[in-house]
Amino acid sequence: MIAFKNINKSFGRLKALHDVNLDCNSGSTLALIGPNGCGKTTLIKGLLGMVVPDSGQILFNGKSIYNDHLYRNCIGYMPQIGRYPDNMTIGQIIDMIQEIRQPEKPVDDQLYRLFDLKNMADKKMRTLSGGTTQKVSATLAFMFNPDVLILDEPTAGLDPLASEILKEKIIQEKEAGKLILITSHLLSELDEMVNGIIFMQDGKIVFKKEVDIIKSETGEDRISKAIAKILKSAAHV
Amino acid sequence: MYRIMKYVMLDILKNKILLFYTLLLAILSWSVFSLEDNATKGLLTLLNMVLLTVPLIAVIFSAIYVYNCGEFIELLVSQPIKRTKIYISIFTGLSISLLLAFMVGAGIPILIFAFNVSGLHLIIAGIFSTMVFTALAFLSASLTRDKAKGLGIAILIWLFFALLFDGIILFLVFQFAEYPIEKMMIGISVLSPIDLSRILVLLELDVSAMMGYTGAIFKEFFGTFTGRLFTILLLILWTIIPFLIAMFRFRKKDL
Amino acid sequence: MKYKIFVWLFLLLGFSAIASGRQLLTGPFKQYPSIKQALNQSLAGDTVLVFAGTYKEGNIIIDKPIYFKGTGNPVIDGELKYEVLSVKSPNVIVEGFTIRNSGHGSLDDPGGIKVYASNNVIIQNNKIENNFFGIYIQYSKHCLIRNNYIISNATDEQLIGNGIHCWKSDSLQITSNEIQGHRDGIYFEFVTNSDIFMNHSKNNIRYGLHFMFSNNDSYVLNTFTGNGAGVAVMFTKNVKMFHNVFEQNWGDAAYGLLLKEISDSQIAGNKFISNTSGIYMEGTNRIIVTKNSFHQNGWGMRIQASCMDNIVTKNNFTANTFDITTNGSLVLNNFDGNYWDKYEGYDLNKDKKGDVPYHPISLFSVIVEMNPPAMLLYRSIIVSLLDKSEKLIPSLTPDLFRDNTPLMRAIEL
Numbered sequence: 036m037i038a039f040k041n042i043n044k045s046f047g048r049l050k051a052l053h054d055v056n057l058d059c060n061s062g063s064t065l066a067l068i069g070p071n072g073c074g075k076t077t078l079i080k081g082l083l084g085m086v087v088p089d090s091g092q093i094l095f096n097g098k099s100i101y102n103d104h105l106y107r108n109c110i111g112y113m114p115q116i117g118r119y120p121d122n123m124t125i126g127q128i129i130d131m132i133q134e135i136r137q138p139e140k141p142v143d144d145q146l147y148r149l150f151d152l153k154n155m156a157d158k159k160m161r162t163l164s165g166g167t168t169q170k171v172s173a174t175l176a177f178m179f180n181p182d183v184l185i186l187d188e189p190t191a192g193l194d195p196l197a198s199e200i201l202k203e204k205i206i207q208e209k210e211a212g213k214l215i216l217i218t219s220h221l222l223s224e225l226d227e228m229v230n231g232i233i234f235m236q237d238g239k240i241v242f243k244k245e246v247d248i249i250k251s252e253t254g255e256d257r258i259s260k261a262i263a264k265i266l267k268s269a270a271h272v
Numbered sequence: 273m274y275r276i277m278k279y280v281m282l283d284i285l286k287n288k289i290l291l292f293y294t295l296l297l298a299i300l301s302w303s304v305f306s307l308e309d310n311a312t313k314g315l316l317t318l319l320n321m322v323l324l325t326v327p328l329i330a331v332i333f334s335a336i337y338v339y340n341c342g343e344f345i346e347l348l349v350s351q352p353i354k355r356t357k358i359y360i361s362i363f364t365g366l367s368i369s370l371l372l373a374f375m376v377g378a379g380i381p382i383l384i385f386a387f388n389v390s391g392l393h394l395i396i397a398g399i400f401s402t403m404v405f406t407a408l409a410f411l412s413a414s415l416t417r418d419k420a421k422g423l424g425i426a427i428l429i430w431l432f433f434a435l436l437f438d439g440i441i442l443f444l445v446f447q448f449a450e451y452p453i454e455k456m457m458i459g460i461s462v463l464s465p466i467d468l469s470r471i472l473v474l475l476e477l478d479v480s481a482m483m484g485y486t487g488a489i490f491k492e493f494f495g496t497f498t499g500r501l502f503t504i505l506l507l508i509l510w511t512i513i514p515f516l517i518a519m520f521r522f523r524k525k526d527l
Numbered sequence: 528m529k530y531k532i533f534v535w536l537f538l539l540l541g542f543s544a545i546a547s548g549r550q551l552l553t554g555p556f557k558q559y560p561s562i563k564q565a566l567n568q569s570l571a572g573d574t575v576l577v578f579a580g581t582y583k584e585g586n587i588i589i590d591k592p593i594y595f596k597g598t599g600n601p602v603i604d605g606e607l608k609y610e611v612l613s614v615k616s617p618n619v620i621v622e623g624f625t626i627r628n629s630g631h632g633s634l635d636d637p638g639g640i641k642v643y644a645s646n647n648v649i650i651q652n653n654k655i656e657n658n659f660f661g662i663y664i665q666y667s668k669h670c671l672i673r674n675n676y677i678i679s680n681a682t683d684e685q686l687i688g689n690g691i692h693c694w695k696s697d698s699l700q701i702t703s704n705e706i707q708g709h710r711d712g713i714y715f716e717f718v719t720n721s722d723i724f725m726n727h728s729k730n731n732i733r734y735g736l737h738f739m740f741s742n743n744d745s746y747v748l749n750t751f752t753g754n755g756a757g758v759a760v761m762f763t764k765n766v767k768m769f770h771n772v773f774e775q776n777w778g779d780a781a782y783g784l785l786l787k788e789i790s791d792s793q794i795a796g797n798k799f800i801s802n803t804s805g806i807y808m809e810g811t812n813r814i815i816v817t818k819n820s821f822h823q824n825g826w827g828m829r830i831q832a833s834c835m836d837n838i839v840t841k842n843n844f845t846a847n848t849f850d851i852t853t854n855g856s857l858v859l860n861n862f863d864g865n866y867w868d869k870y871e872g873y874d875l876n877k878d879k880k881g882d883v884p885y886h887p888i889s890l891f892s893v894i895v896e897m898n899p900p901a902m903l904l905y906r907s908i909i910v911s912l913l914d915k916s917e918k919l920i921p922s923l924t925p926d927l928f929r930d931n932t933p934l935m936r937a938i939e940l
Contacts, residue, residue, distance in 0.1 A: 080526070080527065438909040457900055
């Protein structure tokens, strides 16, 4: 569904992406992990059209996304830190995105209800806590039933209850057969959600494997431990 | 496009600084007109305001807004909408809000106390001061990611056109006093949007004839209908070109 | 003034006595088909009454004291070749004609009506159009020119003379005429003891009114609009200029009023509105300028260094670009007690006079005087800053050039 082909990207002298090749198909929920500055965010931004690669192509459903914007109808994106114009209210933000998207199907307002945003619809974004802002971002990402979900540190800043609600929602969408890309530092959180891991380092993809294979290779039953084991063995070599 | 613009405006119109700006303009204009028994003199006092305050507020407010919008713009870019549309929407939303502030604060008193051709020209000058410096703010914001630097550039642009540019002209006038430099000066004054706005209003207040030979040339150039059209056209270019450069840079920019 | 009124009264009575002579009816199907025939047959004191029609009879000469009257607007046409009407006798009245198309010539200055060394001539209620000179008076006294409409439509400046041209005459009355399109609207050279009253002189190519070597005259309640260079009073003494309006004289060398080498005169109650320079003074001495209004001029007054002992007081200076400039540094004139709308001082002791002096000369006006193209920067922020700093610490502008008692409120005029 999504294919990165020989993507290179540098910011000045820093090489952020180095000949990245990657295929992601629907039905998989992938965790994009790696140390800080490994190129995760750049990769995601490339997919969203926020960063234009120096070379290579990104294909969405077989079509290059270069100079296209309509493909983003199929993507829901939840940024790591959402910041919105100070004086807009939650209601207005949601209305605005709806007006931009003009969905044909009825919107999915499950998160809106579960997060109880309705009671806060008139609150200005300036007055919201970080957690509430994340709730708004999450709500927007899932609202239009997109085929692809890109979630950048989705649970960071959310209280345990909201975090749980969001996880439930992710699992629900996963079961609906969507392609979900999650970046996270909290490997322990990923266990129930993902079925594949993409590990990046220094702008390169070190490996992309299914979770079951990783677990059986390492003999660990938790993702965090499995990854730690892989990293250690890599360091010894 | 209209959809984003609407929400941008809803956001800015609730902004306290903008409300303060409107109030400031209103207080200045009303007090100028009620203290001066002579509407023309009031207009001339307001001309200074239009040439000084309006561009300053427009350039700073817009630059800050564009920087503060960074993440919001990212969110919009992740939506199925063209980048150019996003940028144009924010620009129009921002400049319409600033124009509204100008019209409510200064435009209404001008229309009430000096409803004549000069007053209308002053309003036109104010409108363009706002638009041009909003566009220049976008330009400076597009030049650097660093908010402090971008604001610095914006203020420098304002300082240059409000003060330094005329200082340079004055210097040139004295340096080349022996030469017929009138035509050259027309060419130079076209390079400053503030000077263009000022000349637009001045010619309407009919002081050009007193400038002697100089004035005759200026009047011949700026004073006719074609000249006035040309001045306005230049001001439109002064709005469009910086904005287009900014948009071109934004289109290619990595967020 | 009173003396003059009596003179005119006697004159009028005298004329009505003359006019009670015979009536010679002139016109198509009348007693005399041509004006010349009628004039030939007329005797002193007769009335030659001319009926409607167009008369092309070359140069018509009136050499007897008669009442030459048109009825039904007869037209006398000079066919662009002749002087139309020459008055060569005293005590003539010319009334009710349209006189047009005189010839042109630089040697003999032909006019629509020309008065040759004749006293007590009255020219009134005529329409005088498209002549080289409109009305020309020379070596004459006690003439009255009243209520004529004088217009030239020529475009070639070579072919345009003055509207009312007066030369070496005395005690003339020029009243209620309207003059436009001529070279000078009214021209006085060596004319004394005369009054110019309630005329409207507009859109003339050079001056609305031009005075040369003409002493002891007055002009009152006239309006001068849109003339090439305004009004000029030169080489003259003792002129009274009261309650005139000088307006819309715009241009490089245009003035509301140009004063050159004049002395001992009074300028009072006039309005100078929208002129490039309200008053331009050169070599002017002992003039009193008072109760005038200077409004929306480029320069209210431009006073050259050659002027001295003039008093400018109780005037209103409003909405002028520059109130006053001078090219000298010596201050030999007095400017106390005017109202300046640019004054920013205060009046703590409530005597209606500002407590700090006002300096009418701004730094920028000095800069422009030195360097005219600098005018392009008028009203720019840098210029405002320069002017403000100059006010605090005067360096280039003459410090003594000031109004010590500026008024806080405009004078009711």
